[in-house]
Amino acid sequence: MSHPRSPVPFHVLDFGSSSANPRSTVLATLFASAAAFAPASRMASSSALKMSFESEIGAQAPLGFWDPLGLLKDADQERFDRLRYVEMKHGRIAQLAILGHLVTTAGYRIPTSITPGYDLSKTPTGLAALSALPAEAIFGTLLTVAVIEGGFLARQADIEEAQAKASGWDEETLAKKTAIELNNGRAAQMGILALMVHEKLNNDPYVINTLLGAPIAFNAGL
Numbered sequence: 035m036s037h038p039r040s041p042v043p044f045h046v047l048d049f050g051s052s053s054a055n056p057r058s059t060v061l062a063t064l065f066a067s068a069a070a071f072a073p074a075s076r077m078a079s080s081s082a083l084k085m086s087f088e089s090e091i092g093a094q095a096p097l098g099f100w101d102p103l104g105l106l107k108d109a110d111q112e113r114f115d116r117l118r119y120v121e122m123k124h125g126r127i128a129q130l131a132i133l134g135h136l137v138t139t140a141g142y143r144i145p146t147s148i149t150p151g152y153d154l155s156k157t158p159t160g161l162a163a164l165s166a167l168p169a170e171a172i173f174g175t176l177l178t179v180a181v182i183e184g185g186f187l188a189r190q191a192d193i194e195e196a197q198a199k200a201s202g203w204d205e206e207t208l209a210k211k212t213a214i215e216l217n218n219g220r221a222a223q224m225g226i227l228a229l230m231v232h233e234k235l236n237n238d239p240y241v242i243n244t245l246l247g248a249p250i251a252f253n254a255g256l
Contacts, residue, residue, distance in 0.1 A: 092212075
């Protein structure tokens, strides 16, 4: 049976030796103490940091604190806040993408009164729309997104404060709503990814409907 190695050789700490220098013995003892407790201190600091993230909003059932890529390894609060902001934004975009996918799959299109010169009634939905839309329509969409994004960033603090005040929610309710939004955003990101993948695989993004016996004729006739 092997024994754990001591950070300092045992003979250095031989207090019974008559030849031991008292000063050296004290220094060796202090060194041994430092060597023994330094790793534990680093471990405690790392553990405390991880525990702080485990208690953040979003670390909830069924996965709890889940960081398989190690993005929060050695991260400070500032990095966590940045990643949480990005996650929230991507979740919102994904939810809008899911909504747009469902609406256009149902056959709804922007009327020509809003898009003069362009008839979008025959424009396919999903990824196929990118190759069917004229370049100026795609540019106009990107420009609109850029204007909205720029305007929001310029007044972000004011907008968020006004919205929180208008909701009338207390801190507990606001935290609960934030957790719900995070979960919905995460589900939407996985959902829109699945729709895109299955569209490219066999043009059947709503494969669940097919499995349940109610297939959707995706982009049929477009």
